[in-house]
Amino acid sequence: MSKVAIIHCDDYEYDKVRSAVNRGLELLGGVRQFARPGERILIKPNLLAADPPERCVTTHPAVFEAVAGAFLQHGVQLSYGDSPGFGGLNKAAQKSGLAMIAAKMGIETGNFEVGERLIFNEGIQNKSFVIAQAAARAQGIISLPKLKSHALTTLTGAIKNQFGCIPGLLKGEYHAKLTEMKQFATMLVDLTGCLKPRLYVMDAIMAMEGNGPRNGKPRKIGALLFSSDPVAIDATAARMVGLLPDSLEMIRIGQQYGLGRMDKEALTLLGDALAPLVITDFQLAHARTMARLTNNRVRNAIVERPEIQEEKCIRCGICIQVCPAAPKAIQWTDEDEDGKPGGGKPPYYDYDRCIRCYCCQELCPEGAVILRTPFLGQAFNRLKPPVI
Ligand code: SF4
Numbered sequence: 001m002s003k004v005a006i007i008h009c010d011d012y013e014y015d016k017v018r019s020a021v022n023r024g025l026e027l028l029g030g031v032r033q034f035a036r037p038g039e040r041i042l043i044k045p046n047l048l049a050a051d052p053p054e055r056c057v058t059t060h061p062a063v064f065e066a067v068a069g070a071f072l073q074h075g076v077q078l079s080y081g082d083s084p085g086f087g088g089l090n091k092a093a094q095k096s097g098l099a100m101i102a103a104k105m106g107i108e109t110g111n112f113e114v115g116e117r118l119i120f121n122e123g124i125q126n127k128s129f130v131i132a133q134a135a136a137r138a139q140g141i142i143s144l145p146k147l148k149s150h151a152l153t154t155l156t157g158a159i160k161n162q163f164g165c166i167p168g169l170l171k172g173e174y175h176a177k178l179t180e181m182k183q184f185a186t187m188l189v190d191l192t193g194c195l196k197p198r199l200y201v202m203d204a205i206m207a208m209e210g211n212g213p214r215n216g217k218p219r220k221i222g223a224l225l226f227s228s229d230p231v232a233i234d235a236t237a238a239r240m241v242g243l244l245p246d247s248l249e250m251i252r253i254g255q256q257y258g259l260g261r262m263d264k265e266a267l268t269l270l271g272d273a274l275a276p277l278v279i280t281d282f283q284l285a286h287a288r289t290m291a292r293l294t295n296n297r298v299r300n301a302i303v304e305r306p307e308i309q310e311e312k313c314i315r316c317g318i319c320i321q322v323c324p325a326a327p328k329a330i331q332w333t334d335e336d337e338d339g340k341p342g343g344g345k346p347p348y349y350d351y352d353r354c355i356r357c358y359c360c361q362e363l364c365p366e367g368a369v370i371l372r373t374p375f376l377g378q379a380f381n382r383l384k385p386p387v388i
């Protein structure tokens, strides 16, 4: 049986969060179950981008502080970090409020620039990974995912959180090479199996719905989840937002290959009740059609595609920089007389090259990239069994 502790917590007032964290940890047997005094443990929050806590893009600093505090009290040596989708760790840590807390508590910033290859012979598909040094050399990892909608994987939670242990632009290579959803989800399962975080504490006090994982809307759920089983905690989070766990490829594959358990019969829920937290109108990012169809014509007719809302675009070019397709599927129109890219126009897409990884949608700082389902895709979605 896998255990998931659910602790209701209304907001990020620190005393409430600390008491929720302490209660959740105690229900799983206490901090001593996850680390010994003197061990070097990495805390891996979600630091997708340099955004303030109220935007709900990143793990909230109060959750980080409460979890870190519990482990420090136990005599554990902590470091922390993540490899943001764009821009460096320091900037994201500053803006999200984590850097200040870490400095106050004497927690070191881990090295997420340099990678080291880890061999993982047990991998179903990926037998090795280049992992950020901080994660590769830590004796253990505590993963602090944020619950958000995600254009590619539907939700981002515990299994997806380890993708940030792959340094910098290497992440784009995985998007470019693993062009089918099943392959990408299998890679996430292998990566999580390779890194084996000892504990997951999911920040679902304020989740994100809609155009996630960066530009959606905050949505209150009011809970923290705790588990050492990434499949169980993601399955519980999926149920909380009204989704069938096996409709998410990474959860289904995770159970299939033994990463954890998603079936209700295999889970012991501890702490507070799940039922009052369940919401049935949680908005997804809409990209749920067969995202990785390889035939261009069929794909363009059916699969959600990214589009730029011109009035929101500030012409920063981040979408072009992060596009992993080769050649790039998004580019400036031309050079204007001042040598500025795009001649004042937003970038444009070449949908035949676009692999629908949605990195441009994920990392646009202005929320200017939305996903639109072509007419045939809408008809196709109506034929599919409901996810919610
Ligand atoms: S779409 Fe977004 S990321 Fe791309 S140039 Fe415009 S604002 Fe920047």
Ligand code: SF4
Binding pocket: 306, 319, 322, 323, 324, 325, 328, 329, 330, 349, 353, 354, 355, 356, 357, 358, 359, 360, 361
């Ligand atoms: S254009 Fe956007 S969705 Fe298409 S491949 Fe590039 S980053 Fe991915």
